[in-house]
Amino acid sequence: MVNPDAPAPRRRGRPPHTKSSETREAILDGARQLFGERGYAAVTNKDLAAAAGITTGALYHYVESKLDLYLLVHSDMQQRIYRRFQVAEASQSTFLAKLQAVLDATHEMNERDPSLARFVGVVRSDLRRHPEVRERLERADAAREQFFVDIVECGVATGEVDPDDVGLLEEFIRLVLVGLTEGTSESAQRQxxxxxxxxxxxRGTLVDPDPSGARPPRHHRDGAADDPEEPSRPR
Known part of the structure; x- marks a missing residue:
């Protein structure tokens, strides 16, 4: 005879959808933290499972390998960052304003979740050290590069950028992004x-190439310039 008060037997296999979504998010968040702190090689599947609060066996219900999870974390990171970048970029119509908006979005995301910038920084070193990671992420990196190429092309269209300087500006932006994630992301104030x-x-207001000439007005984050009639402060 079956006891109606007895607890139902636990179901094996993948958890129900609601719990599955929550667990998947916990796995991605924990993995991003661990990979960002230690890099790909130093993280084990046991570490990843513990960070998500599940067993190693349960982890394999969601991913087949550590590499697959690394790629999922990278894809999730790209979606989060570039969705925010696209909103910021689309809100402006000039190269300088678009660049300002994207860099401000970078700072806001880093303040909200520093693990994003840490993971972006560690991916660059993992690409150099691990061929299997590099091979799988090459296509994603190409898509990222295209986003910034498009911003520079906007500068050409508005007349802010000389077509002959496109390559130089693309390298400059790439250098800036590397510095913001690897050099300053640990301190929101420094970033x-x-x-x-x-x-x-x-904007040409940081260094004066012609000290004897008139200095360009300083622009603020909102794009407004200082009043040219306002006396300059002592330096």
Whole structure:
């Protein structure tokens, strides 16, 4: 005779959909933290399962290998970052304004979730060290590069960028992004100063190539310039 008060037997296999979605998010968040702190090679499947609060066996219900999980974390990171970048970029119509908006979005995301920038930084070193990672991520990196190429092309269309300087500007932006993720992402204050200095340099207000000439007005983050009639502060 069956006891109606007895607990139902536990079902094997993949958890129900709601719990499955929550577990998948926990796996991605925990893996992003671990990979960002230690890099691909130093993280084990046991570490990844523990970070998500599940067993190693349960982890294999969601991913087939550590590499597959690394790729999922990378894909999730790209979607989060570039969805935000696209919104920021589309809100402006000039090259400088688009670049400012994207860099501001970078800073806001880093303040909200520093693990994103840490993971972006560690991916670059993992690409150099692990051929299996590099082979799988080459296509994603190409898509990322195209996003910034498009912003530079906007500058050509608006007349802000000389077509002959497109290659130089693309390398400059690439260098800026590497610096923001690898050099300043651990300090929100330093990253903010770095972004402000980059934009001041781009607008020609950080360094005066002709000290004897008139200095261009300084622009603020909102794009407004200082009043040219306002007396300059002592330096």
């Amino acid at each position: 903010r100063r770095a972004i402000d200095s980059v934009m001041a340099l781009m």
